[in-house]
Amino acid sequence: MPTxxxxxxxxxxxxxxxxxxxxxGYDIVEASNGPDAIDLVAAQSVDCVVLDIAMPGMDGVEVxxxxxxxxxTLPIVLHSAYPVYKSDYMTWTAxxxxxxxxxxxxxxxxxxxxxxxxxxxPPT
Numbered sequence: 863m864p865t866x867x868x869x870x871x872x873x874x875x876x877x878x879x880x881x882x883x884x885x886x887g888y889d890i891v892e893a894s895n896g897p898d899a900i901d902l903v904a905a906q907s908v909d910c911v912v913l914d915i916a917m918p919g920m921d922g923v924e925v926x927x928x929x930x931x932x933x934x935t936l937p938i939v940l941h942s943a944y945p946v947y948k949s950d951y952m953t954w955t956a957x958x959x960x961x962x963x964x965x966x967x968x969x970x971x972x973x974x975x976x977x978x979x980x981x982x983x984p985p986t
Contacts, residue, residue: 864909864977865889869899869925870941871917875962879912882966883973896920900928903936910976912969913956915942926956937976941969 866888868879873894880890891908893899895917903911911929915922926938938955943962958972 863887863889865891865907866973866977867891867893867899867902867908867911869893869896869911869917869922870914871895872914875914879966879969882970883912886970886974888973896922896925896928899925900932903929903932908936910937910939910973912939912941912973915940930955939969939972939976 864887866883868876868883868890869892870876870879871894876892876894880892883890891902891906893902897920899911899913902908911926913922913926917925922940922942926940929936929938937957939958939960940956941960941962957976960969960972
């Protein structure tokens, strides 16, 4: 089973993503902040990262760049409530950008694409 790392400072969001992605057949690991996510990726293999941007301390953009410093091929799906970040060139190295919604079908689709063909998920 592919492993997905969910990085979000909101406990309820992580719970929702864990439940939904587990039903899709993924093993889930979680981090509530950037430093923990970086440590987790260094310690174990993950197949995809679902990463919030607006987090206290280290934001998701910085986390993404540090994860890519560790492994440039690691698929990262940015998942943010703020669509304005989508046009920020700092987010363009992500495999996908999904605006948070109560409908998680786009998120699940982008995770599946990122895992099937790392680096080839179409931007949204």
